[in-house]
Amino acid sequence: MPAGGLDQRSGQLAELAQITHERATDPRVGEWLAACESDAELTADPASDAAVNLRWWRHSYDRSTKLPARLVVAMSRATSAGKAAWAQAREASDFKKFAPSLEHIVALCREEADAYGVAAGGERWDALAQGYEPGMTAQSVAEVFDPLRPRLAGLIERLREAPHPPSDDFTRLKLPQDQQEVFVRKVAKAIGFDFSRGRLDVSTHPFCSGTHPGDVRLTTRFADDNVNDALGSTMHECGHGLYEQGLPAEHANTPRGAAVGLSIHESQSRMWENQVGRSAAFWAWAMPQLKECFGSAVSRFDHAAVVGAANRVEPGLIRVEADEATYNLHIMIRFALERALLSGDLAVADLPEAWNAAYRRDLGLEVPDDARGCLQDIHWSMGALGYFPTYTMGNLYSAQLFEAARDALGGAQALDDQFAAGEFAPLLTWLRENVHAWGRTHDSAALCLKVTGKPLSAEPLMRHLEGKLLPLYGVQA
């Protein structure tokens, strides 16, 4: 959007927020819900389509009616201004330009959390997180993150001292963007993205959006000297897109036909990006494609060099450029900071200092400026506090679901053979049947238990990372 459009857009979004809120909180909706709930037949089977829809519509209605329209409109206006202020501050790499907006947004978030209501023993963060991942609380996240952090730190430390880290020469190779596009489209098609029900375009920040399983829009991005970024972005967004295309179209526009939550959504993107796209088996198939697309430009790279480049671990400042192992540390830092902002333990003015201290402590890096520090992510400027942990929850679900798929599809060797032969349909079919088809029938934790037989744990992710990275770095397991 050009700068001159900000006022009009802010006004439009605020108007839409108000209209949507009015409709969502119409007392007649409450009457309809109560009438349905009093029908024992409708709710007898909690996994029935009717019961699922009723439960989620009730959830949305109860949440919406707790918010005064005034606050909805104020949040819409504050985040419209906030996103613009963030973009300018990031451009100038000056947090002070964004601080007043963020102050305002955090104050409104607190008000919002208080309007939703904070459960006994809970905290404001929990109330906001329900909007992204129903059931998730700061406590439940901490219980997963706390044991994960030292194990990840230990792994990263061992890799840092490894005898032979893989080279990233392949990643940094200059390759024409139009050829990169041919390559990533080929991969997208091979893993099952249906182009008659979706598109792949280009944007600065890759995303997946869409309104229906028949219309799923992905974007990716290209840099002359980073084909792995284009590939990773494409496979990541394809993972989101495959989930959206796999939702039951006959239940479109109802909770029964919607994605269960952001964590499971992220598990799908991460699985195709990481468990598939960074595997040796995938590259056994992809190497010939690569040679076909880029010809002599890639002839000096063999399978080992390309797999090594895809799996290089190196602490960095930027979350969206992070490798599989260090990525989760970026999330843990954000989780701790937004929790402290909401509780009041951290003042907005002190955010850069706290951010930089965390990067020094957890990643061993000095943050040189705000643009590469606390201004790098758009989320908080959109009022999205309580969102970040879903990224790491997604990594955890991804690893755990992938182990279940592997066992169901004949074990690691069988799955590797399939990938190496370019056969990704068995995995996709398994995901369709075990994850996508359910829509919101089960919440994330219940779905995980049902499909994998166990509650979410850090073990599968650590098994995946250690099992792949330690041998690659020549470290004794």
Add this chain to the structure above:
Amino acid sequence: MPAGGLDQRSGQLAELAQITHERATDPRVGEWLAACESDAELTADPASDAAVNLRWWRHSYDRSTKLPARLVVAMSRATSAGKAAWAQAREASDFKKFAPSLEHIVALCREEADAYGVAAGGERWDALAQGYEPGMTAQSVAEVFDPLRPRLAGLIERLREAPHPPSDDFTRLKLPQDQQEVFVRKVAKAIGFDFSRGRLDVSTHPFCSGTHPGDVRLTTRFADDNVNDALGSTMHECGHGLYEQGLPAEHANTPRGAAVGLSIHESQSRMWENQVGRSAAFWAWAMPQLKECFGSAVSRFDHAAVVGAANRVEPGLIRVEADEATYNLHIMIRFALERALLSGDLAVADLPEAWNAAYRRDLGLEVPDDARGCLQDIHWSMGALGYFPTYTMGNLYSAQLFEAARDALGGAQALDDQFAAGEFAPLLTWLRENVHAWGRTHDSAALCLKVTGKPLSAEPLMRHLEGKLLPLYGVQA
């Protein structure tokens, strides 16, 4: 949109059409209008902001309330399906695939025209045309077109027999698209498009859209071997965009701040594309820019070659690729055909034959297939019957307004000197003050009379075409 998204999109558009229609026809709107109209002070000066808004809101309300909601929804669904059917038929170059959709759309258009009501002595076409150009009737269009047709035909005939038609070698030159983009962006900026209040992107069919003078979105297109297409498309859409950016922002979202109609809108795009962009004076400025952007690739072309290429007249099958002189014949053919479709004089099944006969008669061309014939334009598939003549009306207004601007700015030589020096601000300022700033204060005919002192006539366009083209072709005037 991917094919799989059609049903969902159709449903959404129909739902929006219904909601919009419900709001637009709310009886309270009628009460508010009546209350305002009874306030003599508000309407005392018909050019006051309040009177202008009231008049146009009344116009819209009266039109909307004549349409039953059922018809609005039916039209929305029919045109969603129609656009898809048209695209498929065009792809297959087979009118029969589109005919059932068009039958349905024409039937709904007739129903719509009858609902609006046909004035005594008028015809259905008039009722539909009001939606694009209030005040325009088939009769008034015919009165302009009938004398114009033989004069254009005579000019084209004289050019066809000319001693030395200009070469189009420059137009067909292969030039890299990224350099073309630099060139057209430079031109867009030079003629005054404000990039802080708008964008320029790429699409298959160029367009201008936007929601506010502060947020105007243009697209253009690029072909390796047609820089004049990219330049013409860009200047054309910039003309629309300059009008939108010039509308009074303080009256945004009201008729007082809206464009007067499609004909005047088109006059603005055509003026920058044709009166400016195809002039010798413009190219005196643009030649150095061209050489700077494309270097040695264009060194063999001089000013005369480039101006000649920009003004080559050659009857062709495709409207959007037509030159300044033959373009209007394409419009006249469509006008006659859609008028006959609505009156019932022409059956949908007979459209291809009638189309091809008209091209044979008026342009001397055999139409080889439907894709290059009656399937080339999207308009009818959108239910937009009554729209095409605004393109030629735009050409006429463009020529007449340009003559007035020229006289006000010191005459032809003074204006040429300004263009040759890259000074386009005087023309834009004149347009801002005399056209853009008025919004809908005056209708098109009244605005023309007020600004040029005369009713719309074919003379200025013919003077422009004959004055430029005959000397260029070496024909005695």
